[in-house]
Structures are given as structure tokens and as C-alpha cells.
Amino acid sequence: MNRLATFATVTALLLTPAMVTAQSSAVGFGVSGGLSVPTGDLGDAVDAGYSIAGHVFLKPASMTSVRFRGDVSYSGFDYKNIDASYRSLGFVGNALLDLSTSGGVKPYVLGGLGAFNGKRSTQLGSAAVVSTSSTDVGIQVGGGLTFQLSGFSTFFELKYVNVFTDGNSAGYLPITFGIRF
Secondary structure, eight states: OOHHHHHHHHHHHHHHHHHHTGGGEEEEEEEEEEEEEEEHHHHHHBOOEEEEEEEEEEEETTOSSEEEEEEEEEEEEEBSSSSEEEEEEEEEEEEEEESOOSSSEEEEEEEEEEEEEEEEEEEETTTEEEEEEEEEEEEEEEEEEEEEOSSSEEEEEEEEEEEEOSSSEEEEEEEEEEEEO
């Protein structure tokens, strides 16, 4: 079975509980952005970059401390010693586990599986750009803190993203701040 079929199967299995209880669920949207620190092989080649994301939240009424979140993320990095850049466009399904339900600051942990398109672009001379890209399966794990405000909430999050590419892995740590509507 190829990677795309495996990804689709696992995603469907993970999202089935959310779809079954969607009729009695709260849905929210959010955006986030911040610093992205490369690690491992990627960290040897590129400088720290940035990460931005859009989120769709789903809170099934029947699950008190479990939420689901879909992410569309974009992270960009510049290479250290050459005129080149690396970007990663990700589509990830996450499960979030709230660790506390009382107080103004609520910690949570998250884990997710998704597809990431990584693209390296190199500037050759004044006009030519050479690009290579691949789409691979990746995971993200991490945690954060939610701060409830009047009418919306904010969150601070640190997670580790690892994309399984042929031969290497592209890992990075997005440190982001977000708003949920």
C-alpha cells in the first residue's frame, strides 16, 4: 500500500469518532503564527524560519476532555550558505487532550498525522530558479496553553513536526501564538 493510501486510511479511522458525534459538537476556527526552529538534518542546512497556520476545531459534546483539530500550515526557511529556501505546506488531523477544565489557563497535549509538501528552491544566477518538491507523511506532537478571553480564546503552543522523507527526515519546532474564534 502506498503512503497516500496509508495516510487516507489512518486519517479516516482517526476522524470517525469526530464525524459520528459532529451533530452535537461545537465548531471553531483559528489562526496562529510564530517562530519555527529546524532540527536534525534540516537544522544543519537552514536557519530558523517562521510558521503560520489556519485551524478548524471540533469539540464533540460527548467527550469532555478530547477535542479534534484540522491544521493547514506553512513553514518557511532560508538555507545557511546558499541562495535557496525550503518551505513546508502541511495538512494535519490532530487529537487534543485537555489536561485541566478549571481556571483561566488550560494546558493541553496534541498529536497528529498528516501530509506535508516540502519544496526546495535554489536561485541560479539572476533569472533561473531550480525547484524540487515531494509530498510525504508526517507527524506532530506537542502541547500548549489556552487562555480564555471575552468572546474568543488565545493559545500558546510548542510542537515537534517530523516529516518522513526518502532517506532523511525534516524536523522542526514551531513555537506559535494563536487566536480561536
